[in-house]
Amino acid sequence: MLENKEYKVIGTRPIRHDGVDKVTGRAVYGADFQAAGLLHGRVLRSPHAHARIISIDTSRAEALPGVKGVVTTKDLPDAGDKVADLGEGAVNLKHLCDNILASDKVLYKGHAVAAVAATNPHIAEEACTLIDVGYEVLPPVLEVRQAMEPDAPLLHEHLRTTSLGETAEEPSNVASHIQHKLGDPEKGFAEADVIIEREFVTGTVHQGYIEPHNATAHYNQDGQLTIWCSTQGAFTVREQVAEILQYPISKIKVVPMEIGGGFGGKISVYIKPVAALLAKKTGKPVKVLMNRADVFEGTGPTPASFIRVKMGATNDGKITAAEAYLAFEAGAYPGSPVGPGAMCIFAPYNIENVIIDGYDVVVNKPKTAPYRAPGAPNAAFGSETVVDEIAEKLGIDPLEIRLLNAAKEGDRRADGPVHPRIGCIETVEAAKAHPHYTAPNGKKHHGRGVASGYWFNIGLESSVTINVNSDGTINLIEGSTDIGGTRASIAMQAAEVLGIPAESVNPSVVDTDSVGYTAVTGGSRTTYATGYAAYEAAQDVKAQMIARAAKLWEVDAANVQFADGEFSSINGKEEQISFRDLCARLGETGGPIVGSGTVNPGGAGGAYATHVVDVVVDEETGKVDILRYTAVQDAGKAIHPSYVEGQIQGGAVQGIGWALNEEYIYNAEGEMTNASFLDYRMPTCLDLPMIDAIIVEVPNPGHPYGVRGVGEVPIVPPMAAIANAIYDAIGVRMTELPMSPDRLLKAMGKI
């Protein structure tokens, strides 16, 4: 249970600052943007999964009344062989550009080929049907193992496998190979009394945010480009658009609107450069919206994967060696999250001998994008299922075997670095002590499963400015788009420093011209890093306020202290003034106060979670229902516990969807056949029980308040936890995701 002794604001549950706007429909999201003379854009997408583009004729579309402009790859600058530096990392510019508007080939159904701006969206859509594209259809490659075959059709003739800086000679669909090796795995397996080796397959799944992608762009006559959009990072939009359009960053302003979910999927740009091209061509503001099918087919899901896990343990439960083979589908262009998958797979355990191989493989599916702890859920499905099987073979309680082997501070991760203070053990212990875990569970076809998960969390750059108001409030200017209540969790950290209520902070998320560089809202970093910047900015304000109090009292600043919202003189005259009263005297003591903080912290601190789930399996239909769910997680320090719980609950439920029903279903031609919310089956509220979120607090030494990121790790354990529960219920080990009714029927031998 949470304790809230040390802090006045942190750990409380104030109403979020943007709440009233969001419950009254007044909050302005990307698609809500309106402007006089606005044109509407639509994107024409490839009907084929793999084809060479022979010709594109836009003349019939251009002739349609109401059409104001059509763009194709020809409107993009030549990408050449350049590597684009996106701040976040680098990427082949041709790949980046070709994913915006295909040039020589289309590599997935839904790949953007051309776009139209017209006076209304219906005309733009109709015009798209009048664009004539000649295709030479090629055989699609739809599965990672098939793509790795030596004779598989090649997506990119120039692509060669790189292995940590070394490039192979032969072209391949395998973009890269990574490896981590620790100790002597051979020796470790020789020491084991029980060895389990299993193969796993996971499906392609989508983030499933409810708001489709959107972008409105306008070019001023002076060449200034403004883009209004919903994004996880206005600055990364600016960088990507600058690279794709080869346009100076200083001439691009990105205005982040309210965003309707992202989960990693609104970092890469898709239609933002297209809106800019159309705006340039027409001289008008152009709004481009995706529909739901566009979102499924034309934006990045997280990949399907093939995983092999082998683990060995002694009879007393000590895991002596682990081996993993991870092959991830990158989609059309390199860049799957196999890297983080490989780094996370055994991270809940202290294992001396480990070898992990990972492969990033292109296939004819949309280029994958991050999705909540990218790579780690796929990996954990394998490893956490195998750990469960080892526990069963050895007759050890599944949480007990996790405790026996749990990673802790000072242990070495398989990829090399040593763990700082982490809360792995604490989450397992809390799960074990929870009444859910000790409740009876003996009914027929009912089962209970557990699994743990790890995610790194990241730091990266954040900037915050604070303007002090004369009435004792502050305006907090930040660059992190608020997807889940981070205005509140950031404001609360500044409020804590300044001894003012959370309600006295007015947070604003502003455009790229109006705040210092801030990396994406992603990597579970926002409350951690932007909160850290807010802490620093507030410290800056505090220092300046102390100087003002000193001036007021004609004492040395060293003699002014600040506690509980009051400045006081600690030497000489007894003086006291509240933060609020001092704010009213800024004019006479030297003028306005602006505080600023910028950070790029390295100590994000890893996050651990352990989940417990009860299921019931309908043995005749193969349907699994979730009866009870408990998710334990180390939050470091929960700034706003309600929103920490919300992250845990939301992540767990996305994992439940991934476990049971969500997947891209393809036909032989490589067409996704379920690109709608009807047939891409995300959980509804009728599919779920309440989700019990248990917050454990093991403070992160890398943050002044001990914050760890919380957004991503809750999606890591659910798939394995549910698979383990299904096994407990019906004695069948599921090794393929999703564990949909038809797969269960097959596994049970009913069909």
Add this chain to the structure above:
Amino acid sequence: MARRSHVQTTLNGETVEFLCEPRQSLLEVLRDELHLTGAKEGCNNGNCGACSVILDGRLVNSCLVLGVETEGKSVETIEGVADPDKLHPIQDAFLENAALQCGICTPGFIMSAKALLDENPNPTEHEVRYWLAGNLCRCTGYDKIVRAVLDAAAAE
């Protein structure tokens, strides 16, 4: 350009008139013609509930209603739920329970919850979950939303 029809309807208690093409949904009319952007497009085929409004007292997906069909009818949207100086109890309950994260689904959920509580002021948890099953939320896992609706029912 397609012909536009003249439509008169009651919107949040006020008479409004607008012109629209037959192919424009009520959702498009609300957002693009009347500039009420509280109702959201999440799927445009009736599967997410983000565009939920109340039409003649009945919850509907505004993406599945033509604007021209609202002639002589009464439409309630999220913009009409609160009093000028006070939120509706459901809105208060959503804030108190932290029942929103990104907030894109929130107007639809509030309209749906309002339609439920108008008809059944004391629903069980199962009744709430059944009624709200047509509203997708991807952020919250629904836990806090269901609690908010139950709280609002208790408060009313």
Add this chain to the structure above:
Amino acid sequence: MRDFSYIAAKTIPEAVALLNEKGENARILAGGTDLIVQVREARRDVDWMIDIKSIPEVNVLNYDAATGLTLGAAVECYKIYADDAICDAYPSLIDATKIIGGTAIQGRAGVGGNLCNASPAADGIPPLIVLNASCVIAGPNGERELPVEQFCTAPGQTALEKGEMLISLKIPAPANNSSSYYLRFIPRNEMDIAVVGAGASVTLDAAKETIVSASIALAAVAPTPLFAEEASALLAGREVSDEAIDAAAAAAQAIARPISDMRGTAEQRTHLVGVLTRRALNGAIQRVRDAA
């Protein structure tokens, strides 16, 4: 979305005349929950949408214990399940109307539209078949009636001729000691299209031990919803037993001709026909026995 014209017809003759005049590219708009999506996704070409919701005859909802139910073609699902007498008389119809879409869909969609949309997976149609419903159809040459199991001819295709429209459905009054049940299998608990649907009605003898007659209908296992005639006939005169029900389920499985698609595989569907037929029959029998 393609452009089209909209007209709200005030009378049946006006609607029929419009349908006759505009030909193939005119469609009746009732709830619109299928039609609007189909036109938006360019799956159906429509130049004229004829809104019938202000025609009195298609809004009739009239149940009489002696003569049965008249269900207007545009009556929305929520009105059907709000009527206690109809709930008591035709529980399978209620089962279906409560699972078509979500609450918001049920505020617009009706059983008549569900029928005219002619989806093989329509939840509304198996109950109509097992309840022995007939379709009242208006056309240029006046009215005619058609048994509901003859209405759907192929996916999205119906027996309606040029200029014809569905006015209402007539369902006979339920016999004594009878009841009905509909269920479908979906991977979620709501908001899905049936992977398989099964409806059953049964009439038992006074002791509620012997099946006097039964009727079984299936969804999503053939190009149209299916009346499982042989499976139904097998049960007449038999004592309620697992063996009888298993035999009927096997006979229902035998007529299923499912395809594999994104909603389910053919083998899964065939398996589910057996499971769901048993559950529908047992459900209907239980309802008869539970009734006072």
Add this chain to the structure above:
Amino acid sequence: MPIVAIPSLLRNLTNGKESITVRGATIREVIDNLEARYPGMKVRLCEDDRIKPGIAVYVNGLLTRGSILESVDADAEIHFLPAIGGGIAAPP
């Protein structure tokens, strides 16, 4: 002196050695000194005097910005790992 953990895929250059103690007060110096002892190392890690895109540098378990200018303590432990960005970048 700083210790560099040699990634398994680079151990062909170090005759299988898993870690190397090497002089250097910055990442650049460390890499140059590694290169002097194990030729071929620098081209695997760097491109034009910068760390290759897609490679992340960890010092004492903390992720750095991957700059070769990063200073390192005398007893620092250095790792070269696949970069975990927001995900728009390709791995190495």
